[in-house]
Amino acid sequence: MTEEMSEPAAFPEALPGVAEMVRANQANWDARTPIHVASAFYGLDGSRTAEDWFAPFEWTDLGDLAGREVLHLQCHLGTETAAFAERGAAHTVGLDFSAAAVEAARTLADAAGRRVEFVQADVHRAVEALDGRRFDVVYTGKGALCYLPDLTAWARIVSALLRPGGTLYVVEFHPLLDALGPAPSPDPQRQQLTLHYDYLAGRGAIRSDSPSTYTDGPPVQGATTSYEWRHGLGEVVSAVVGAGLTVQLVRETELLPWKRFDAMVPAENGWWRLPPSEPIIPLLYALRAVKPAA
Numbered sequence: 001m002t003e004e005m006s007e008p009a010a011f012p013e014a015l016p017g018v019a020e021m022v023r024a025n026q027a028n029w030d031a032r033t034p035i036h037v038a039s040a041f042y043g044l045d046g047s048r049t050a051e052d053w054f055a056p057f058e059w060t061d062l063g064d065l066a067g068r069e070v071l072h073l074q075c076h077l078g079t080e081t082a083a084f085a086e087r088g089a090a091h092t093v094g095l096d097f098s099a100a101a102v103e104a105a106r107t108l109a110d111a112a113g114r115r116v117e118f119v120q121a122d123v124h125r126a127v128e129a130l131d132g133r134r135f136d137v138v139y140t141g142k143g144a145l146c147y148l149p150d151l152t153a154w155a156r157i158v159s160a161l162l163r164p165g166g167t168l169y170v171v172e173f174h175p176l177l178d179a180l181g182p183a184p185s186p187d188p189q190r191q192q193l194t195l196h197y198d199y200l201a202g203r204g205a206i207r208s209d210s211p212s213t214y215t216d217g218p219p220v221q222g223a224t225t226s227y228e229w230r231h232g233l234g235e236v237v238s239a240v241v242g243a244g245l246t247v248q249l250v251r252e253t254e255l256l257p258w259k260r261f262d263a264m265v266p267a268e269n270g271w272w273r274l275p276p277s278e279p280i281i282p283l284l285y286a287l288r289a290v291k292p293a294a
Contacts, residue, residue, distance in 0.1 A: 068137055072084065077104050078109060096121075097123065098120070124154075133161075140169075143173060145236065180181060240287065241289075276278065
C-alpha cells in the first residue's frame, strides 16, 4: 500500500527486463515485510485501525458495501483490506505478489477473527490466480501503481476482474507528490519543496538500491533493489477509459495518511497536510470508474 521514499538512482544505461524487475520488487517486498509488521508505522499492535488508512471521501465514493464482493489488489499486509470486511462486504479478497506479506496478512486476519481471503499472485496474473472470479468492487492504490510497468495492461486486467456494473476505485499518491522533494530552506520554520523527479513516464523504470524503507525499524536485509515506474494522471485516466470503463469522478486532495515531509501538520481527520504557509497542492487523488452493464 506504500511507496519507496529513498532517493532514486540515476537512470542507468542498461536495465534488466521487465519480468526480472518485477521479480526484484517481489523479493524486496518479501524482505520489507517483517520490518513493516513490527513497525509503529503500521500500528499492528492496535495503535492504528484499518479505518485510519481511509479518507472519509473514500467511503462516500464507494457507497454501501453490504452484500458486495470486494477485491483489493496489491494489498500488502491487508491493513486496508480488513476495513472492507468490517464494513459488511459479503466477501473480501486481498491479492499481493509477496508471499511473506500474504502470510502475514492471513495471520493478522485470523488473529482478529476476520473472514478475509488472501491470494498470493502478481497482479498481472490475477485473473488466473482467482480462477476467473469477478467482483463488484476492485480497490487499489496508495503506493501500488508505481510498481506497474504498463497501465494499459493493468486496466485490461481490472476490467476482466469486474462484473458488469462493477466499480474500480483507485486512491493513489498524486504524481506531483512523487515528483517533489525537499530543498534546503533559509527559514527553519518552512520546508521548501522543489521538482526533483519526473512527473511523467517516458524514461523507463527508476532503480533504487537502498536498505531503508518508509517505516521505522531496522534496515532491509538482502534484497534491497527495487524498480518503480512513473505514471501521470492523464496516463491513468486514459488507461482506464481505454479498457472500456466509464470514469465517474476524479478527486484531488491535499491530504496524506502519513507525514511525508517534516513540515506537514495534522489535519482534522488524523491525516496530514502541508502547513497554511505553503501552497495548497494535490498530494493524493481518487478515481472511480464503472464497467458498463452487459
